[in-house]
Amino acid sequence: MDNLQLKKIANEVRRGAITAVYSAQAGHPGGSLSAADIDTFLFFEEMHVDPQNPKDPDRDRFVLSKGHTAPALYSVMAQKGYFPVEELKTFRHLGARLQGHPSMQYLPGLDMSSGSLGQGISAACGMALAGKIDQKDFRVYTLLGDGELEEGQVWEAAMFAGAKKLDNLVVIVDNNNLQIDGNIEEVNNPKPIDKKFEAFNFHVICIDGHDFDQIRAAFAEARNTKGMPTAIIASTVKGKGISFMENNAGWHGKAPNDAQYEQAMGELDAIAASLA
Numbered sequence: 001m002d003n004l005q006l007k008k009i010a011n012e013v014r015r016g017a018i019t020a021v022y023s024a025q026a027g028h029p030g031g032s033l034s035a036a037d038i039d040t041f042l043f044f045e046e047m048h049v050d051p052q053n054p055k056d057p058d059r060d061r062f063v064l065s066k067g068h069t070a071p072a073l074y075s076v077m078a079q080k081g082y083f084p085v086e087e088l089k090t091f092r093h094l095g096a097r098l099q100g101h102p103s104m105q106y107l108p109g110l111d112m113s114s115g116s117l118g119q120g121i122s123a124a125c126g127m128a129l130a131g132k133i134d135q136k137d138f139r140v141y142t143l144l145g146d147g148e149l150e151e152g153q154v155w156e157a158a159m160f161a162g163a164k165k166l167d168n169l170v171v172i173v174d175n176n177n178l179q180i181d182g183n184i185e186e187v188n189n190p191k192p193i194d195k196k197f198e199a200f201n202f203h204v205i206c207i208d209g210h211d212f213d214q215i216r217a218a219f220a221e222a223r224n225t226k227g228m229p230t231a232i233i234a235s236t237v238k239g240k241g242i243s244f245m246e247n248n249a250g251w252h253g254k255a256p257n258d259a260q261y262e263q264a265m266g267e268l269d270a271i272a273a274s275l276a
Contacts, residue, residue: 001045003212008275009079010040014241015268016075016088022261024092027100030251031145032072034176034209034236039076041215042141051081054109060138061127063112065120066145066174067101068253074098074107082109118151120144121171125157128169128229139223143172147179149190155200161229162201169229170222171202174209176238178249197231209234242267 013036021027043049047060064073071091078085083097090096097106101115111127114120124142131138148154161169173193181187190196194204203225207214215234222230238252239245242264256264 004275006037006040006044006212008272009044009076010037011241011268011271011275012079013040013072013075015265016078016085017071018242018256018261018264018268020071020074020088020091020098021255023089024100025255026092027071027255028068028253029071029242029256030178030238030245030248030253031066031069031174031176032075033240033242033245034238035066035069035072035143035174036076036240037210037212037236038143038172038174038215038234039072040079041212041219043076043080045216046219047141048138049080049109051077051109054082058136058138061111061124061140063120063124063127063140063142064102064114065124065142066117066148067113067115067120069143069145069174070098070100070102070115073102077107077109083107117145117148118153118157121154121157122160124169124171125161125164125166128161128166129164131168132164132166139168139170140166141170141172143174145179146173146175146177146184146190146193147187149173149193149196150184150188155196158197158200158202158231165201165227166229167226170219171197171229171231173231173233174236175233176236178238178247178252180249180252182249193233194231197233201228202231203228204231204233206233207235209236210240241271
């Protein structure tokens with residue numbers, strides 16, 4: 001799939017994520033938008049997954065460690081064909097499959113229930129080790145937020161992954177520099193992120209998380225890395241694609257009103273038109 005196709009899908013992923021949050025009048029748009037390009041590449045280019053066979057034992061696994069950005073995950077899954085795009089409007093509704101954080105008991109295609117920050121990477125390590133023990137070829141991918149790196153469990157898991165040489169594991173950090181309370185450097189600075197992962201015996205790649213050429217090259221490099229796990233530190237823009245949400249920590253966890261939703265959809269429509 002070429003970059004133009006990926007950009008078009010990523011724009012639809014952003015549209016779906018905002019629609020989900022607007023329909024629920026709750027959720028986390030900022031980090032969903034920053035992760036949309038990475039999510040798109042994973043599901044449409046990198047991972048071996050089949051919406052028609054979501055429990056394939058040989059499938060690649062994905063764990064959304066920053067589970068609050070479920071709107072983007074659900075949106076990319078809808079684009080991939082796991083369920084109808086229209087179902088995004090049921091996000092966070094009572095009885096809906098699309099819970100506020102991923103819940104594998106409700107939605108086929110989810111590999112892990114997540115949302116308590118720091119725990120997803122541990123689950124991903126377990127999956128990767130199981131793949132090694134069972135001599136399977138599947139790979140495991142987990143997406144973390146940069147604010148999430150303030151959780152100690154992240155580094156326990158990283159130490160484990162490095163010690164066990166889990167070269168079938170890729171950790172992606174959505175490094176948008178903002179968390180719910182503001183700039184990560186002011187809240188509890190986790191930097192230097194790359195040096196920390198290197199200290200835990202990871203192969204580290206730093207990229208622009210909105211540049212599909214760099215994203216593609218990073219995942220190819222990760223596949224060719226043997227004997228150690230890979231961490232991809234993706235520099236991103238929180239709220240990417242919607243002008244009034246970009247680089248604004250206030251949009252970490254709130255829904256747009258009617259006027260804001262219309263403006264957001266208009267801006268995404270303009271992006272779609274530019275890609276036509």
